[in-house]
Amino acid sequence: MSTETFSITVFRGDGIGVDVTNSAIEVLDAVQTDVGGFRLQYEYLHAGAGYFRETGKDIAPGAEAKAGSADAIYLGAIGLPGVRHEDGTEISPHLRLRDQFELYAGVRPVKAYPNTPRRLSDPRAAEIDLIVLRESTEGLFYSAAVHDRSVVIGDDEVRDILRITRPTTEKLHDFAFELARKRKAQGSGQGLVTCVDKANVFRSMAFFRKVFDERAAKFPDIERAYNYVDAQALDLIRQPWAFDVLVTENMFGDILSDLAGGLVGGMGMAACAEIGDHHGLFQPAHGSAPDIMGQDWANPLAAILSGALMLDYLGDNSGNNKLYEAARQIEHAVYHGFSTQRIRPMEFGGDMGTHAVTTELLDILRTSR
Amino acid sequence: MSTETFSITVFRGDGIGVDVTNSAIEVLDAVQTDVGGFRLQYEYLHAGAGYFRETGKDIAPGAEAKAGSADAIYLGAIGLPGVRHEDGTEISPHLRLRDQFELYAGVRPVKAYPNTPRRLSDPRAAEIDLIVLRESTEGLFYSAAVHDRSVVIGDDEVRDILRITRPTTEKLHDFAFELARKRKAQGSGQGLVTCVDKANVFRSMAFFRKVFDERAAKFPDIERAYNYVDAQALDLIRQPWAFDVLVTENMFGDILSDLAGGLVGGMGMAACAEIGDHHGLFQPAHGSAPDIMGQDWANPLAAILSGALMLDYLGDNSGNNKLYEAARQIEHAVYHGFSTQRIRPMEFGGDMGTHAVTTELLDILRTSR
Ligand SMILES: CC(C)[C@H](C(=O)O)[C@@H](O)C(=O)O
Ligand SMILES: CC(C)[C@H](C(=O)O)[C@@H](O)C(=O)O
Numbered sequence: 001m002s003t004e005t006f007s008i009t010v011f012r013g014d015g016i017g018v019d020v021t022n023s024a025i026e027v028l029d030a031v032q033t034d035v036g037g038f039r040l041q042y043e044y045l046h047a048g049a050g051y052f053r054e055t056g057k058d059i060a061p062g063a064e065a066k067a068g069s070a071d072a073i074y075l076g077a078i079g080l081p082g083v084r085h086e087d088g089t090e091i092s093p094h095l096r097l098r099d100q101f102e103l104y105a106g107v108r109p110v111k112a113y114p115n116t117p118r119r120l121s122d123p124r125a126a127e128i129d130l131i132v133l134r135e136s137t138e139g140l141f142y143s144a145a146v147h148d149r150s151v152v153i154g155d156d157e158v159r160d161i162l163r164i165t166r167p168t169t170e171k172l173h174d175f176a177f178e179l180a181r182k183r184k185a186q187g188s189g190q191g192l193v194t195c196v197d198k199a200n201v202f203r204s205m206a207f208f209r210k211v212f213d214e215r216a217a218k219f220p221d222i223e224r225a226y227n228y229v230d231a232q233a234l235d236l237i238r239q240p241w242a243f244d245v246l247v248t249e250n251m252f253g254d255i256l257s258d259l260a261g262g263l264v265g266g267m268g269m270a271a272c273a274e275i276g277d278h279h280g281l282f283q284p285a286h287g288s289a290p291d292i293m294g295q296d297w298a299n300p301l302a303a304i305l306s307g308a309l310m311l312d313y314l315g316d317n318s319g320n321n322k323l324y325e326a327a328r329q330i331e332h333a334v335y336h337g338f339s340t341q342r343i344r345p346m347e348f349g350g351d352m353g354t355h356a357v358t359t360e361l362l363d364i365l366r367t368s369r
Numbered sequence: 370m371s372t373e374t375f376s377i378t379v380f381r382g383d384g385i386g387v388d389v390t391n392s393a394i395e396v397l398d399a400v401q402t403d404v405g406g407f408r409l410q411y412e413y414l415h416a417g418a419g420y421f422r423e424t425g426k427d428i429a430p431g432a433e434a435k436a437g438s439a440d441a442i443y444l445g446a447i448g449l450p451g452v453r454h455e456d457g458t459e460i461s462p463h464l465r466l467r468d469q470f471e472l473y474a475g476v477r478p479v480k481a482y483p484n485t486p487r488r489l490s491d492p493r494a495a496e497i498d499l500i501v502l503r504e505s506t507e508g509l510f511y512s513a514a515v516h517d518r519s520v521v522i523g524d525d526e527v528r529d530i531l532r533i534t535r536p537t538t539e540k541l542h543d544f545a546f547e548l549a550r551k552r553k554a555q556g557s558g559q560g561l562v563t564c565v566d567k568a569n570v571f572r573s574m575a576f577f578r579k580v581f582d583e584r585a586a587k588f589p590d591i592e593r594a595y596n597y598v599d600a601q602a603l604d605l606i607r608q609p610w611a612f613d614v615l616v617t618e619n620m621f622g623d624i625l626s627d628l629a630g631g632l633v634g635g636m637g638m639a640a641c642a643e644i645g646d647h648h649g650l651f652q653p654a655h656g657s658a659p660d661i662m663g664q665d666w667a668n669p670l671a672a673i674l675s676g677a678l679m680l681d682y683l684g685d686n687s688g689n690n691k692l693y694e695a696a697r698q699i700e701h702a703v704y705h706g707f708s709t710q711r712i713r714p715m716e717f718g719g720d721m722g723t724h725a726v727t728t729e730l731l732d733i734l735r736t737s738r
Contacts, residue, residue, distance in 0.1 A: 088575035121490040150572040158573040203519040206457035230627040237631035258599040262606035
């Protein structure tokens with residue numbers, strides 16, 4: 001069997017980013033050894049607030065070019081309290097990476113695992129299985145401080161810009177419908193895409209919805225729905241099980257993915273893929289949580305599940321089925337770990353820290369072979 | 370006893386706006402008769418999507434001037450499906466009223482009443498009692514289509530602007546701290562203001578937070594906290610009982626107030642006051658729900674509680690204590706109605722429509738005199 005090699009640029013970043021990345025890599029290594037047929041070759045590079053504090057730069061020289069020619073980018077988490085730019089904003093090289101590699105499709109799966117905390121009293125909360133598809137290059141984040149596109153008028157006024165463009169929006173909605181189609185085929189989704197916007201108030205959002213309708217015409221097999229973002233926030237409390245793929249503007253997606261993540265336990269399960277036409281970046285959606293770093297407390301599963309999303313992406317790009325197989329192994333092991341209560345993260349009131357969760361997951365992978 | 374007269378401009382608006390406004394006026398009339406010492410004099414004017422469909426205008430000629438010279442403005446709800454501007458946005462004269470009367474302080478109380486649905490399984494959800502203070506004139510809504518301030522580049526791109534200014538932000542934060550102080554004095558709040566922003570990413574939001582810190586210095590008796598809007602959405606799931614006053618940008622406040630409203634049953638309890646230095650507008654935060662209009666299904670309590678907020682506002686402006694007394698009567702009657710289960714709105718699975726809830730509440734007001 002021939003072995004295909006994929007180059008991965010890894011930014012472990014700050015705080016718990018380092019620990020959870022290490023866990024993810026251990027798990028990726030385990031499935032690669034087990035499944036065979038592909039090899040991940042990592043190059044570790046610096047980026048983040050710690051690096052900025054030492055060097056005055058938020059990312060190592062040449063790192064962007066290296067990441068740009070890698071097959072995928074993996075990132076832990078970035079940010080340290082007190083390390084900020086003069087304007088008060090945080091060190092955010094990852095926002096620049098989203099922009100420069102045109103990673104428009106921010107895929108944020110939200111799924112209820114067995115024996116994880118349910119915040120909602122309705123038993124149907126056990127069925128939550130949705131994707132927040134967050135556009136990740138424009139919208140309000142067009143104006144993220146790291147891009148230096150705000151209008152600052154002395155100490156009196158600041159304007160940020162929410163930008164919606166046709167090319168990005170077309171690709172985003174196509175991605176949403178294709179994702180819904182794929183999920184339906186896999187039996188995990190309902191074949192439904194909901195456009196979440198504020199088209200009743202903003203021209204940018206009415207345009208976002210108009211492009212949604214144009215693209216929907218190409219996907220007659222997929223149902224479409226609409227929701228205003230405020231009503232969507234309420235509906236995620238009322239009936240989150242009714243949704244499949246939610247496609248939305250960058251800032252709205254940031255808020256809704258945290259909200260939805262909260263319904264299935266918290267950010268420790270929040271995996272994230274940021275995908276463009278030519279690049280993909282994978283990272284847990286949680287922050288660097290410096291308050292718990294080095295305490296072996298963090299839940300590494302968001303990072304590990306982001307690794308599985310990376311394998312799927314590499315599989316899509318290469319046509320190499322072994323990568324899908326490896327991704328499914330990880331996902332099944334996590335599911336199995338929760339249903340058998342072999343995985344009990346401290347985040348969920350359990351007794352297992354970062355290391356113990358990782359070790360147990362590796363053991364499940366070994367024994368379920 | 371002398372009777373002070375207050376002029377109220379009433380826009381019943383569209384859909385259920387008409388019914389719930391009628392309920393609110395009935396209740397206001399009842400407490401005014403009972404308490405005495407003040408008289409509300411209503412002038413009913415047209416605004417909304419129905420009016421637009423008939424006349425091509427979203428508000429009656431001269432209505433803005435009349436509303437501007439009234440002591441307060443009361444509004445039901447606005448909007449009808451299919452009645453839209455050419456760009457796809459809705460008929461929203463109320464957004465223009467917020468802008469032109471500089472109603473910067475959008476006060477949205479979120480309180481758990483006894484025997485109303487709890488979405489969260491944690492029993493502490495019964496203690497939810499917070500205010501979302503939504504800035505209501507600028508932020509992203511600076512660019513609401515009704516203001517015609519978007520940049521539309523052919524069929525290819527639309528830009529909206531999020532604007533934060535020092536004068537409005539100073540007044541907003543002062544309002545937040547004063548509100549927290551008042552709530553603490555009344556025993557309903559914790560004396561805590563949380564600034565909800567995205568200061569880690571946006572210059573506008575870093576500025577919003579900077580002004581918050583400047584103003585906080587004048588309120589040493591009030592505790593302050595910070596949260597990013599995405600984390601706040603998650604925290605509203607995790608521990609909504611931990612918050613008191615949340616002060617935030619317009620669009621964020623729109624989302625968070627619906628989300629928080631969802632935790633205590635739904636929008637049928639969501640009262641709203643929009644307050645400026647010289648004007649005040651009072652309306653339920655829910656929409657016109659044309660799908661249920663004319664069916665006597667709507668919960669009128671958001672509208673009725675908005676009426677109580679109006680009485681408080683008139684009391685603040687006039688120094689007439691009778692208005693506070695009347696406002697407390699309404700709030701106590703609602704509370705009493707839920708604790709005794711005399712009030713059972715259909716919205717919460719009960720057997721009472723708009724009319725029955727109103728009648729029962731009037732009965733409670735009469736008998737508890
Ligand atoms: C840390 C921050 C820049 C980031 C974002 O808002 O995109 C985070 O909240 C996320 O969701 O990935
Ligand atoms: C209908 C809409 C214009 C309005 C808003 O977004 O302000 C509504 O959602 C609200 O919250 O009052």
